[in-house]
Amino acid sequence: MKANLLFQFLMSLSLGCFAQQRASWVGKPAVEWPKIALINEVQFKKGICEIKR
DSSP, rough: HHHHHHHOOOOHHHHHOOOOOTTTTTTGGGGOOGGGGGGOOOEEEEEEEEEEE
C-alpha cells in the first residue's frame, strides 16, 4: 500500500517535466511573430484546411 502511494506521488511530481515549453517568439513584438501566429480564422472543407486572413 505504501509503495503504491509513493509511486503515485513520484509520478505526479514528474508531470511537470512534460509541460509544453513556450515558443521563442511569444515574448517578441507582434511584427516579429511568424505569420501563422496571426491567423484568426481557419476553416476545413472536404478535409482541406483553408486559412482566411
